Amino acid sequence: MEKRTLGTSTVKITPILMGTWQAGKRMWVGIEDADSIKTIRAAYEAGITTIDTAEIYGDGHSEQIVAQALSDVRDRVEYATKVFSNHLKYQQVIEACERSLKNLQTDYIDLYQIHWPSGSFKSEIVSIEETMSALNHLKEQGKIRAIGVSNFSREQLAEAAQYGRIDSLQPAYSLFWRNVETDAMPYCVENNISILAYSPLAQGLLTGKFAPGHKFDPEDNRSQNKLFQGENFERAQQALEQLRPVAEKHNCSLAQLALAWLIAQPQSNAIAGARYPQQAQDNAKAAEVKLSAEEIAQIDNIGRIVTSHFDNTGIMWEW
Helix, strand or coil, X not given: CCCEECCCCCCEECCEEEECCXXXXXXXXXXXXXXXXXXXXXXXXXXXXXXXXXXXXXXXXXXXXXXXXXXXXXXXXXXXXXXXXXXXXXXXXXXXXXXXXXXXXXXXXXXXXXXXXXXXXXXXXXXXXXXXXHHHXXXXXXXXXXXXXXXXXXXXXXXXXXXXXXXXXXXXXXXXXXXXXXXXXXXXXXXXXXXXXXXXXXXXXXXXXXXXXXXXXXXXXXXXEHHHCHHHHHHHHHHHHHHHHHHHHCCCCHHHHHHHXXXXXXXXXXXXXXXXHHHHHHHHHHHHXXXXXXXXXXXXXXXXXXXXXXXXXXXCECC
């Protein structure tokens, strides 16, 4: 898989990244460590070398699973992890990074990201200047290679960029959730900041595997995802029906079509999660799907069947 440059850094990433929220187990149902390890390894062997995780995913459990899967090929992969919103004071950032380095069994992190802005989830307000000061120090030490932010608005991103180089933004972004296009994407294009889209398959909705009336286990975070509720879910089914012929034309799945559309957007890359090896292998193949400008526009219009009818801003879940 041909790699892309992350922002203006020296880090190279694959346009499809492996997402590992589920490997942390918390807020997911039926996840087994052995499956997670095999799946992450399968992603790597299929050409996905950039792995995204976070300290909050099972309190470091996801990071540990990533290390178990890939430590022997550390020099051939890129680790992206995140510090949570309750650890944004200077010393807390330093300590969180040290924990992540230990969990990942490595002496450097390729991309270290602020997971949520200060104040999120009732966390203490810390100035972005203080947090960036710690991140810049870690970068100077060689413990991190690039700095990114996640779930930041354009305004928050621009403020953070006053205190150091930001090379990536990680927003919720898919054909069915597109707020970033009118908010931060223009700023990212102008300033050469890579977009790493999480939930690029709308948590599986864009795979077409969830039929009308599907109910999630209450412990599954998707039970609170706005896209799976009421009219949003019904409109998604209508859109999927219109996407099927396009996918068939390319001899690819709906999921691969959605990923191919996303990585064709300006500055955009897709973080795709997977529970099982075959899913990771299928995600990797999305990089081979080449869409024409007309098809990209057609898919864009189909996606608006969903997004033009509801407020796809704020957080995707009703927490």
